[in-house]
Amino acid sequence: MFSLISSSSGAWRRAAQLFITIASILLIGKLITLVPVMTELEVAGVFKAAAVVWFLARLAALILFYFFASYVIEAIPNSGGALSFAKGVAEPLTALLIVITVQTLFWELLAPFVDGLGKTIYHSSAIILIVSVSIWFVVRAYHHAAYLVDTFAKSAEMLSRFVPQQKLACPQCGAAIAANAQFCAACGHKIQTSNTCSACGEIVSVGQQYCHNCGATLGDTVA
Numbered sequence: 001m002f003s004l005i006s007s008s009s010g011a012w013r014r015a016a017q018l019f020i021t022i023a024s025i026l027l028i029g030k031l032i033t034l035v036p037v038m039t040e041l042e043v044a045g046v047f048k049a050a051a052v053v054w055f056l057a058r059l060a061a062l063i064l065f066y067f068f069a070s071y072v073i074e075a076i077p078n079s080g081g082a083l084s085f086a087k088g089v090a091e092p093l094t095a096l097l098i099v100i101t102v103q104t105l106f107w108e109l110l111a112p113f114v115d116g117l118g119k120t121i122y123h124s125s126a127i128i129l130i131v132s133v134s135i136w137f138v139v140r141a142y143h144h145a146a147y148l149v150d151t152f153a154k155s156a157e158m159l160s161r162f163v164p165q166q167k168l169a170c171p172q173c174g175a176a177i178a179a180n181a182q183f184c185a186a187c188g189h190k191i192q193t194s195n196t197c198s199a200c201g202e203i204v205s206v207g208q209q210y211c212h213n214c215g216a217t218l219g220d221t222v223a
Helices: 002-033 049-075 081-113 116-143 145-160
Strands: 167-169 176-178 194-196 203-205
Touching: 002 049, 049 081, 081 116, 081 145, 116 145
Parallel strands: none
Antiparallel strands: 167 176, 194 203
16 A cells, blocks of 8 residues: 555656656757847758757657656556546557657658658658547547546535435425435325326426416416
8 A cells, every 4th residue: 555655656756857857848948949049040051050959859858758658657546437547548648649749840850851742641641640549549538438437426426415405395294305205204105206287287296386388376276
């Protein structure tokens, strides 16, 4: 028990360290691109130095993001409910984010050097890869959906405890009973769950004051 908590805590700590490192790399990279000389210098006569620095910063951040996600997945407890669902879909979701980012990132690098055919091949390959990883994500979500359903069911059950139930009076002894009760808890009298309107014959619920079909006053007029 304690070793599991310790292991999870260590994973969260490493994930936090990587998150701070990623944020620092992106911040420093963006600040460097704002230096005026970086927008004037050219690399290989094609790219601005600022664009190269920003590319390298995002690439480094993306590599660290992979390890960050690995530690986060390790730290999520497999204790059922929403956490188990999140742990189950975290891996394909991480892969999907990385694939989308990588194909965008490397297209910035390759775009000046490829023709129309190369563009078509690159984007077609990227679409196939993204769709494949998306299918993986959907399959994982399907297999772990039961955890999420259980969470919603438990949440609904907890919320229902705070919602006051409508009370009616037992026609036999006058004790307060729930609106959906079949028998009185005080005297055991069977509760009639529905009646008919004497004016139009529409089925109405016990406790209604007016018929929802014709508007007739209920109560003594209910058959």
